[in-house]
Amino acid sequence: MIFVPFFINAHSQNIPVYESFEDxxxxxxxxxxxxxVINFWATYCAPCIKEMPVFxxxxxxxxxxxxxxxxxxxxxxxxxxDRVRSFMDRHKIRSKVVILDDPDGNxxxxxxxxxxxxxxxxxxxxxxxxxxxxxxxxxxxxxESIVKSKIxxx
Amino acid sequence: MxxxxxxxxxxxxxxxxxxxxxxxxxxxxxxxxxxxxxxNHVSLSDYKDEKGVIVIFTCNxxxxxxxxxxxIIQIDKQYDKRGYPVVAIQPNDPKLSxxxxxxxxxxRANEKNYTFPYLLDETQEVYRTxxxxxxxxxxxxxxxxxxxxxxxxxxxxxxxxxxxxxxxxYLATAxxxxxxxxxxxxxxxxxxxxxxxx
Numbered sequence: 001m002i003f004v005p006f007f008i009n010a011h012s013q014n015i016p017v018y019e020s021f022e023d024x025x026x027x028x029x030x031x032x033x034x035x036x037v038i039n040f041w042a043t044y045c046a047p048c049i050k051e052m053p054v055f056x057x058x059x060x061x062x063x064x065x066x067x068x069x070x071x072x073x074x075x076x077x078x079x080x081x082d083r084v085r086s087f088m089d090r091h092k093i094r095s096k097v098v099i100l101d102d103p104d105g106n107x108x109x110x111x112x113x114x115x116x117x118x119x120x121x122x123x124x125x126x127x128x129x130x131x132x133x134x135x136x137x138x139x140x141x142x143x144e145s146i147v148k149s150k151i152x153x154x
Numbered sequence: 155m156x157x158x159x160x161x162x163x164x165x166x167x168x169x170x171x172x173x174x175x176x177x178x179x180x181x182x183x184x185x186x187x188x189x190x191x192x193x194n195h196v197s198l199s200d201y202k203d204e205k206g207v208i209v210i211f212t213c214n215x216x217x218x219x220x221x222x223x224x225x226i227i228q229i230d231k232q233y234d235k236r237g238y239p240v241v242a243i244q245p246n247d248p249k250l251s252x253x254x255x256x257x258x259x260x261x262r263a264n265e266k267n268y269t270f271p272y273l274l275d276e277t278q279e280v281y282r283t284x285x286x287x288x289x290x291x292x293x294x295x296x297x298x299x300x301x302x303x304x305x306x307x308x309x310x311x312x313x314x315x316x317x318x319x320x321x322x323x324y325l326a327t328a329x330x331x332x333x334x335x336x337x338x339x340x341x342x343x344x345x346x347x348x349x350x351x352x
Contacts (some may be wrong), residue, residue: 042217044217047351075218076314076315077217077315096175103312103315103320104312104313105309105344105345105346106309106312106322106324106340107312110344116344117288117344118288118309118344118345118347119287119288119347119350120346120348120349121345121349133289144306
């Protein structure tokens with residue numbers, strides 16, 4: 001059992017790097033009352049960057065609610081951690097950010113969702129066993145209505 | 155009767171949806187006629203004397219396309235002489251992705267000494283019909299008496315980061331299988347890539 005540092009504040013400056021999907025995948029399989037919004041992105045992906053304010057707004061509006069955003073960066077190359085960290089600082093992103101650095105996409109993209117081709121950006125939204133994958137960019141209203149529908153009634 | 159009506163209705167709803175999904179293994183690929191960076195037009199039918207064609211949807215700006223670019227050139231050098239040349243198609247709308255304009259495509263092809271055509275999918279009809287989902291995205295077509303039949307859809311290999319760390323050469327293995335008279339296995343693979351700008 002590998003300990004996954006899940007509750008890391010983005011400001012702690014410690015971005016977890018997962019070199020294998022095996023270590024990462026527990027983030028996609030938490031079974032509790034929280035709705036998880038798992039966005040796959042990269043700092044060099046223009047539509048991903050355009051979509052960031054949507055996640056920032058969700059983070060702000062759903063503070064204190066059982067909703068967690070995990071921005072999963074697929075950045076690669078030299079100084080990945082520094083580049084992602086400075087991007088987060090510049091864009092004032094408070095959501096949890098992790099780096100998934102497993103280059104054999106064919107071995108794991110289908111485990112995220114059979115529906116995903118591997119194109120960026122993509123977003124998995126799940127609550128327990130209720131899960132959907134979206135290979136698209138969201139408007140805030142679209143994203144919020146999906147998240148609302150996933151939040152379990154008490 | 156009600157059941158039949160429902161079946162027909164369901165069929166009507168499903169068929170256009172399936173068609174919008176692009177090609178699957180065994181489908182016959184459409185011909186195209188697209189502008190190459192050298193100013194000429196290139197058609198799939200120009201390759202009727204080859205054993206097949208490796209069509210790769212790729213572009214200038216995408217870091218994954220750049221990471222695999224040198225390997226695409228090597229694949230063309232290796233397989234062109236064995237009857238499977240590469241044809242690269244740039245599917246992005248240059249208005250949305252200025253780095254992928256026709257002028258920039260010409261520059262890149264010259265700088266990197268592309269050994270294969272680099273075509274602009276101006277109307278974006280070709281990538282939509284093929285069902286390319288990202289850059290880079292490869293389709294291996296086998297020439298069956300003039301019909302180009304889709305035999306492999308997917309990625310180039312299992313490591314965009316490091317050509318020296320590649321363990322599974324999915325695309326080359328697929329073409330080798332066809333050259334040996336076998337069907338590629340796996341016939342479909344996935345990889346992280348850039349969404350197509352449309």
